[in-house]
């Protein structure tokens with residue numbers, strides 16, 4: 001068992017309701033990081049064959065029975081699609097006893113909405129992780145509901161710090177986190193792919209080009225994170241007067257890359273707001 005910064009996860013039992021793409025990524029990462037032992041986990045899926053495959057692969061309990069998963073759990077990680085939230089919360093309501101907490105990665109469904117659907121004053125923490133959690137390089141935004149204490153937030157923090165970095169935000173900012181770091185991975189893949197296509201266009205083999213693009217993006221991101229310098233300052237350091245970088249930058253500005261990326265984050269954030277369930 002990993003000793004977390006708070007030590008709050010020791011001996012906790014985890015239910016993962018909806019171990020699909022993100023639920024499965026997080027579950028695998030938590031097990032790999034030894035955050036929870038396999039014997040303390042019960043995961044669910046809608047289809048029995050999916051649950052059966054998970055149980056076999058990961059050595060955990062898995063079923064289609066959300067109530068059974070919640071019955072023995074301390075932490076309930078909710079990872080179903082927004083449309084399934086109402087049904088799942090109604091199903092688990094009879095098992096939601098004091099001492100349990102919900103950590104929800106479901107986009108667009110507020111803590112208030114979940115509390116209302118459960119009809120209980122239970123601690124709910126919303127988390128918005130991204131897929132690089134699979135390799136321990138995730139970015140997660142956390143926001144707590146009114147019944148969640150500092151201690152509940154620390155439990156969620158310990159979970160997601162095991163698979164990357166965490167920021168705590170006010171719940172009204174969580175859709176922005178969705179638009180930037182959760183949807184943002186897809187934007188970054190498009191940029192990376194396009195840079196690699198550029199390399200192919202100027203004669204590099206595709207595999208070499210993809211490696212150059214990916215390592216360059218990672219290096220640039222690490223420079224920002226490790227130095228704390230403003231990206232503009234780091235960009236200026238690469239841009240020699242009348243050099244080739246400046247010619248490339250001119251093309252980017254001409255193609256409105258900045259405004260396009262700003263609008264992409266705005267649209268994705270807006271869409272996350274629109275997906276909200278009716279109470």
Ligand SMILES: NC(=O)c1ccc[n+]([C@@H]2O[C@H](COP(=O)([O-])OP(=O)(O)OC[C@H]3O[C@@H](n4cnc5c(N)ncnc54)[C@H](OP(=O)(O)O)[C@@H]3O)[C@@H](O)[C@H]2O)c1
Nearest residue numbers: 018019020021022045046047050079080081082105106107
């Ligand atoms: N994908 C991401 O990068 C990402 C990032 C952050 C947050 N999220 C949020 O995470 C949630 C899930 O997204 P996803 O991409 O992981 O979707 P997904 O792959 O479709 O996973 C949803 C899972 O829920 C299961 N499920 C559906 N109804 C259920 C029920 N009644 N009881 C138990 N399990 C049920 C499905 O089971 P079957 O497999 O048997 O159908 C599936 O395993 C969404 O709300 C999304 O907003 C996703």
